[in-house]
Amino acid sequence: EVQLVESGGGLVQPGGSLRLSCAASGFTFSNYAMHWVRQAPGKGLEYVSAISSYGSSPFYANSVKGRFTISRDNSKNTLYLQMGSLRAEDMAVYYCAREYCSGGSCWNYFDYWGQGTLVTVSS
């Protein structure tokens, strides 16, 4: 069974940093591109960042570019999001999501999601 379990959320002051983790199980993690999507309280989904299966070529939404860094450790089946210079508008539930990939190609949709971890930015 595919499982994605996020952790690392919590309360952080504006300007602070936080690292989120997403532990994957039930599939060959190194074969799949992975993504972060967030949802502010009472708001819609917002795309955040992507990383390829082998960990190169990270991509970021303009809203987090230069402040967030996505990475992965395929030996630990874990995805990360290092968040810095946090702002009030970064407060959200952060989901990790798997992009469906097969035969070496990925297909631009998210077939599994974690339950999310809440990041609260407040002084």
Added chain:
Amino acid sequence: QSALTQPASVSGPPGQSITISCTGISGDVGSYNLVSWYQQHPGKAPKLMIYEVSKRPSGVSNRFSGSKSGNTASLTISGLQAEDEADYYCCSYVGSRLYVFGNGTKVTVL
């Protein structure tokens, strides 16, 4: 990248069909047949319902269908059931390995 435009809410009685629209621009919905739809119940993670405009993952009811015309994609739910009451989000690939979501539609079963 601005969010795709969805109606804030759509409702219907059990058994009826409803359609949720998702309007983008030529750079997103209009350029790629890579629109997906996600269902989200309160406090839960999103669930994939439709991918590549009109394809249904295994396990998703055939009451859910998708289509696209120009810059607008649509999700139709036929035979509306109480369990369909949820928020629905469209998502489009926009190039450079990035995506944009719709602002979300709350579906209410009357």
